[in-house]
Amino acid sequence: MAARIMNLPKHGLCHLMRTSALARHYAGSTGSASPPQFTTLSVDDKTGIATLTLNRPPANALNAAFMGEIARSIKELEKSKCRGLILTSSSERIFCAGLDLKECYQAEASHLQGIWVALQNLWHTLYSTPLITVALINGHTVAGGGMLALSSEYRIMLPNFKIGINETMVGLAVPMWLIDTYLNVIPNRRVAEWDLTASRIYKSEHALKAGLVDELAASKEQGLERAVAFISSYPKHSLVARAITKRQFREKDLKNFEDNRQHDLEIFLSNIQKPNVQSYLGEYLESLKKKA
Numbered sequence: 001m002a003a004r005i006m007n008l009p010k011h012g013l014c015h016l017m018r019t020s021a022l023a024r025h026y027a028g029s030t031g032s033a034s035p036p037q038f039t040t041l042s043v044d045d046k047t048g049i050a051t052l053t054l055n056r057p058p059a060n061a062l063n064a065a066f067m068g069e070i071a072r073s074i075k076e077l078e079k080s081k082c083r084g085l086i087l088t089s090s091s092e093r094i095f096c097a098g099l100d101l102k103e104c105y106q107a108e109a110s111h112l113q114g115i116w117v118a119l120q121n122l123w124h125t126l127y128s129t130p131l132i133t134v135a136l137i138n139g140h141t142v143a144g145g146g147m148l149a150l151s152s153e154y155r156i157m158l159p160n161f162k163i164g165i166n167e168t169m170v171g172l173a174v175p176m177w178l179i180d181t182y183l184n185v186i187p188n189r190r191v192a193e194w195d196l197t198a199s200r201i202y203k204s205e206h207a208l209k210a211g212l213v214d215e216l217a218a219s220k221e222q223g224l225e226r227a228v229a230f231i232s233s234y235p236k237h238s239l240v241a242r243a244i245t246k247r248q249f250r251e252k253d254l255k256n257f258e259d260n261r262q263h264d265l266e267i268f269l270s271n272i273q274k275p276n277v278q279s280y281l282g283e284y285l286e287s288l289k290k291k292a
């Protein structure tokens with residue numbers, strides 16, 4: 001049975017706890033952090049595999065609270081010595097639509113700063129986690145949603161959805177840490193540069209051919225089975241060595257990010273507050289509304 005967990009035991013595999021108890025645990029263990037609102041987390045006691053389900057309707061658009069919640073869950077799972085993490089969505093159409101653009105439109109600089117810092121922290125937490133990570137992409141995933149998928153180690157996608165990084169189309173530069181993340185998946189620099197400058201969005205089937213995702217699954221249930229099989233394919237005795245090896249692959253990207261964290265924030269703030277970008281954002285949001 002799926003149950004929310006937050007404060008997990010430090011040794012052995014994770015245990016299931018019921019929602020109310022978890023909320024109390026979480027509030028007690030993290031001081032000021034509020035109880036989870038936008039995610040549900042369940043852990044299979046036998047396999048030690050956690051499933052974190054994104055649940056911020058209608059589009060799982062990322063605001064600071066949502067991103068903080070995902071990052072905190074990952075940190076808690078690391079402490080609990082869980083083996084792996086599956087990221088998925090409660091929506092049948094959208095895995096994640098990226099940053100909450102409504103919160104980026106005509107917002108105070110301090111609010112925009114909070115959003116970007118939360119995005120930076122979430123990327124850093126997911127990209128650097130020793131957990132074995134799988135994105136089960138059961139809906140469209142673009143921009144910040146693409147970041148969640150690409151920062152994971154393995155991607156399983158359902159057919160007929162879209163995946164990609166469309167920042168330039170929205171008027172935002174792709175940050176260096178996301179370029180590095182993309183290159184970690186699509187090492188062909190020319191293809192990567194073209195994709196990211198042109199805001200290329202792939203359909204699932206094409207994403208598989210291009211190597212942007214690793215498998216297609218016919219249904220969410222099949223995707224979950226495949227995700228569990230991927231995580232379980234790593235023998236227990238190899239987990240520490242595996243985590244160190246993963247870290248070594250990602251270390252240079254993480255260091256580059258730390259060296260440029262402040263500059264990266266300044267670029268975002270300067271870009272997003274430009275009158276032409278704000279005006280385009282307003283039109284873009286209208287076009288999303290009209291479509292509905």
Ligand SMILES: CCCC/C=C\CC(=O)SCCNC(=O)CCNC(=O)[C@H](O)C(C)(C)COP(=O)(O)OP(=O)(O)OC[C@H]1O[C@@H](n2cnc3c(N)ncnc32)[C@H](O)[C@@H]1OP(=O)(O)O
Binds near residue numbers: 059141166
């Ligand atoms: C990545 C790191 C570096 C940069 C980081 C972040 C930058 C960003 O993330 S910018 C965000 C860019 N995101 C987008 O451009 C996505 C826009 N959305 C879409 O293209 C589609 O919604 C999507 C393909 C995801 C899904 O299509 P549909 O299934 O057809 O759904 P709808 O379009 O009808 O959307 C449903 C509902 O959600 C609202 N919505 C969608 N996206 C966002 C968003 N990013 N922020 C806020 N709200 C969003 C949309 O307006 C609809 O709302 P209602 O009209 O109220 O139903």
